[in-house]
Amino acid sequence: MKHLKAPRMERCIGCHSCSLACARIVHKCLSWETAGIRIQSSGGMSSGFLAKVCLACDPAPCAAACPTGSLKARIGGGVTQNKKLCIQCGKCVAACPVDAIAQDRQGHVFVCIHCGACVDFCPHDCLELVEVDG
């Protein structure tokens, strides 16, 4: 079981290469927002950056809140996503304690699936896909 972690965000330069890669490769669009990882300055550029990304809760409150099974708890934490089942109710967004799920104006839901596609594009090695038990 693999989890995406952001263990070295103090090195982050705010280039957004990771989130742009997730949007491009996983979600097939060009965007800052509709990605499983979103980089935000923690109050202007002068105070560094943080990554809004799924923490792989186990059990996952977002999956529990999902009425259709579009988000399903993943064994070992986090969720899998079946976009076809999503009715865009936004309950998962409200349930996530760390604001890791993005919803665009059409209601589509974007969440990290712990695939690691973003890791390759971080020039400062801030991100890591780690093997965890489970």
Added chain:
Amino acid sequence: MISETFKILEVNLTTGQSGPRDRDGAALYLGGSGLAARLHLDLARPDLAWDDPTQPLIFAIGPLTGYFPLMSKTVCAFTSPVHGQYAESHAGGRGALAMRFAGYDALVITGRAERPVVLHLGENRIDIIEAGYLWGQDALASGKLLRRMLKGSGHRTIMRIGPAGENKSAMACVNVDTYRHFGRLGGGAVMGAKNLKAIAIEGEGARELPAGKSYAALFRDIFRQVTDTDMMRKYHNLGTAANLDALNDLKALPWRNLQATSDPGITGITGQRFADDTLLRNAACSGCPVGCIHIGFVREKFQADNQYFYRQVPYDYEPIFATGSMLGLTHAPDVLSVMDEIEKAGLDVMSGGVALAWATEALEKGVVTPEQVGLGLRFGQARGYMEAVHLLAAGKTEFWRLLAQGTMTAARHYGGEDFACVLGQEMAGYATGEVFYVAQSLGLRHSHLDTGAYSYDQSNAPKDVAKALAFLLEDERERVIQTSMVACLFARKVYGLDSLRACLNVLGGATLADGLEQAGGRIQKLRWRARLAGGFDPMRASIPKRFLEVTTWKGQTDPVYLENLRQAYATAIRDMGRADAEKA
């Protein structure tokens, strides 16, 4: 994906009326520099003053913005308070991607708000917010207040002006996302004249990508080139500050208002010194994995009992030249302290530093009196400069008001034109020789970036007017393609013509790709046309005496070569700017 038409958002601050419109011509004008010049020619009124409310303030991005790495700049175009003519300034930060995600290739602002306002834009928002309470706030404080005021995703750009822009100083810049700037030629004053304190653009939307695997593969390939090879190392290692050493060794670094071109004091302000003693961390423009932004810090004891505060200041080669060697400051923390005040005031750091260097020499020589200036200025003493910056931004007394309109304006009034380091506008930091002096004094942006003239000087090329001229024209044409895309010029080796064509093709922009070179030539001429329409007479551009006195590693400036090249380049510019030239 690339469209044949541009999507432009027009905002009129007088009427409050705004809206999107389509404009054709993407294959003709590409975007960025080309689009900005086209819109300026369409909309600006050369017969009216630069601060007339009807004059447009234009921001433009390129067809590849956001789709590929380092396509991260925005072009800002306006009628300049320096000379009343077409002006172009470029900045990184988050602005370019914010415009892409808001869905616009260009933003055109006309009119003048009755009271100070903030413009808040996005894919589904155009809000003009009254913000009189922000007027008078410095550029850094304004940024902090705006982040609190504007609810949004946080994925946005915030462009704002400081007191210099509010007071319509010809040296006023537009601060972009704290660490980047539309610096040159007074764009900040144009915002000030529109009563526009800030523009925030939310990048909330998403754009389509081509189906199939080729786009992702091409992206990966270019990304690897910029991150895994040494190509960009210079920029993220010491950054452009590495030039300080190199230029000082070459006797090409301006010191103390260009009274010298080399000085042993360099050891205190080299790129390595800044990195070792002051570098806090690096940052990047959105979509750029290189991360060339170097943020230094300086701490200051303000009270006994070890009470300190600290400043975080972005530094680069140009700011260090302008507030360091040019002012005779040889202690890196002093340089950062002056830079920080310039940042708050909302002044272009190059213009501000060079202007203060002139003021210092003018005081030394008795051209102006201490009473006229109102405070003491001495090369090598940071304190006076930290105060002077705010006088320059406020422009309250006659001396500072004139200086704020440009060093040459003050020099014409008081005398001291011979030692005003002005090449069209306050000089960039390259005392490399004749080709650079001519290139900056006539160049479209009066900038060291219109062409690589400084590197031509450094390449030991023969003093051959025809060769130098050919280089200037050809290099400008190549760069115009880059600045129409709007690629970061640091990536110009990565984005050669073949590479740009591949990028355009993969995004469905075959027409743009096919006509890329012709577009370069067309845009080069179009920009000159825009400049000449405002009354620019290249024949009359002059180069102050100080530049003739300068000695570099090549020896003293050669007045004959300088003058012959000046005339040849001026003639070429006049020909390029003829109304019929573009079509040819």
